[in-house]
Every structure is written in C-alpha cells, then in structure tokens.
Amino acid sequence: AQSVAQPEDQVNVAEGNPLTVKCTYSVSGNPYLFWYVQYPNRGLQFLLKYITGDNLVKGSYGFEAEFNKSQTSFHLKKPSALVSDSALYFCAVRLNAGNNRKLIWGLGTSLAVNP
Amino acid sequence: GAGVSQSPSNKVTEKGKDVELRCDPISGHTALYWYRQSLGQGLEFLIYFQGNSAPDKSGLPSDRFSAERTGGSVSTLTIQRTQQEDSAVYLCASSTHYEQYFGPGTRLTVT
Numbered sequence: 001a002q003s004v005a006q007p008e009d010q011v012n013v014a015e016g017n018p019l020t021v022k023c024t025y026s027v028s029g030n031p032y033l034f035w036y037v038q039y040p041n042r043g044l045q046f047l048l049k050y051i052t053g054d055n056l057v058k059g060s061y062g063f064e065a066e067f068n069k070s071q072t073s074f075h076l077k078k079p080s081a082l083v084s085d086s087a088l089y090f091c092a093v094r095l096n097a098g099n100n101r102k103l104i105w106g107l108g109t110s111l112a113v114n115p
Numbered sequence: 116g117a118g119v120s121q122s123p124s125n126k127v128t129e130k131g132k133d134v135e136l137r138c139d140p141i142s143g144h145t146a147l148y149w150y151r152q153s154l155g156q157g158l159e160f161l162i163y164f165q166g167n168s169a170p171d172k173s174g175l176p177s178d179r180f181s182a183e184r185t186g187g188s189v190s191t192l193t194i195q196r197t198q199q200e201d202s203a204v205y206l207c208a209s210s211t212h213y214e215q216y217f218g219p220g221t222r223l224t225v226t
Contacts, residue, residue: 034214044158044206044217051213090158094213100163101146101210102171107157 002027004093006106013081014114021076021109023091032094033074034103035065039087047089050074061085081113117141119218121207127224128197136192136221140209147190148215149182150206158206164190197225 004025013019025031035047048059050067058064065076076089091106120139128134140147149161160174164184175181179197184190194201202225208215 032213036217043219044208046214046216049213088155100171101165102148102160102163103215105158105160110155 002093002095002104004091004104004106006089006091006109008109009107010110010112012112012114015083016080019078019081019085019111019113021089021091021111023074023076023106025072025074025091025093025104027093027095027104030069030096032096033065033067034092034094035059035063035074035076036090036092037061037087038090038108044090047076083113083115086111086113119207119209119216121205121218121221123221124219125222125224127226130199130225131196133193133195134197134223136194136205136207136223138190138192138207138209138218140188140190140207141216142188144209144211144216145187146210146215147184148208148210149190149192150208151203152206152220153203161192161205194223197223199225201225 006023033050036044037047038044047063048057050057055067063078065074067074088108088110090108092103094103122137145166147164151159162182163171179195182192204220204222206217206220208217
C-alpha cells in the first residue's frame with residue numbers, strides 16, 4: 001500500500017538549534033513531494049515542494065528539504081529554529097502518474113521550539 | 116489575490132440535522148479537495164474534484180456524506196443526519212498544478 005510516514009509525533013528543539021522533521025514514503029514511481037505547516041488556530045499553508053531537479057529545495061520561512069530517492073525520504077530542515085516555527089508539520093506525496101492529483105498525507109509532526 | 120474561502124466558519128448543529136458547508140476556491144483552480152481534521156490530528160481525505168471528470172469519492176466515510184461542485188467553481192459538502200462523530204474541522208483546498216491552497220476551515224460541532 002502507498003503511504004507516507006512521519007515517524008516522530010513530536011520534535012522538541014531549542015531556539016537557535018538546527019531542526020529536522022522526518023518524512024519517508026512508500027509509493028511507486030517518481031512522486032512529487034510536499035511539506036505543509038499548520039500554525040495554531042490557523043489554516044494549512046504550503047511550505048515547499050520537490051517536483052524534479054536539484055534534490056535540495058528551499059521554501060518559505062527559511063525551511064528546506066532534501067529529496068533522497070534511495071532512502072525514499074524527504075526530511076524538512078532549518079539551520080536555526082525560531083520559537084515562531086512551533087507548529088504542526090505535514091508531509092504529503094502525490095503520484096507522478098496520470099491526472100490524479102490526490103495527495104497521500106502523513107499524520108503530522110508537532111514541532112516545539114523552546115526559548 | 117483572494118484565497119480559498121469557506122463558510123460558515125463555525126457550525127453547531129443538533130444530532131440528526133443536515134448541514135451544508137460551502138467552499139469558494141481560488142478562481143481558475145481546476146482541482147478542489149475536501150478534508151476532515153479532528154482536533155490536533157492528521158488530514159482525512161474525503162472527496163476530490165478535477166475539472167469535468169467524475170469526482171473521486173473514495174474518502175467519504177458513509178452515504179450520509181455527499182458533495183457537489185457547480186460550474187467548476189463553488190463546492191458544497193452536505194452531511195445528512197449528523198452524528199457526534201462528525202464533529203471536526205472540515206477543510207477545503209484548491210489547486211492548479213502542484214501545491215494545494217487551503218481555506219480556513221469550518222468547525223462543525225454536533226451536539
């Protein structure tokens with residue numbers, strides 16, 4: 001079955017330290033990969049995506065993610081965390097086949113950045 | 116420009132009543148999605164519209180749930196005979212090619 005895994009329900013990091021939120025996937029072919037963020041009491045926002053090309057993609061708010069095909073991973077990273085980065089982060093995958101644009105979603109990782 | 120809008124923002128209804136939730140996607144977006152999110156949880160896919168194609172209804176949890184998209188734009192999600200387990204935030208999103216843009220959601224509470 002095709003799936004997306006975010007192995008950590010919660011990640012805690014001190015402000016100023018680097019952060020990583022993990023995502024692995026199990027889908028056929030060459031998928032499109034996405035990260036979304038949900039701040040408290042706010043809607044979901046698109047953060048970044050990998051479609052093709054350079055494996056390292058940069059997105060909003062200083063976040064970046066690296067596509068690793070051999071490890072089927074797309075981990076989200078930021079060199080220096082801010083308290084304001086505390087939010088719920090979702091990884092999602094879309095199959096690169098046909099015209100179906102439905103996303104397969106991870107269950108989310110709650111990031112807490114401590115001052 | 117205008118983003119995805121949803122109405123109402125909050126809806127409290129009695130068990131057994133029908134409710135309609137509305138989504139106005141971003142103009143020109145051909146794809147529209149409905150999701151459900153319980154408090155602090157992940158997204159549960161409900162239904163997906165793509166242009167004039169038949170919708171993907173594979174995520175609808177029961178036949179009490181239905182949705183339509185009129186004129187390729189506005190969509191309405193209808194829940195008949197609401198149950199307490201239907202209480203959640205219902206999210207709508209639209210897209211053109213890749214990323215989805217989400218509305219603020221409708222918080223449904225069934226009492």
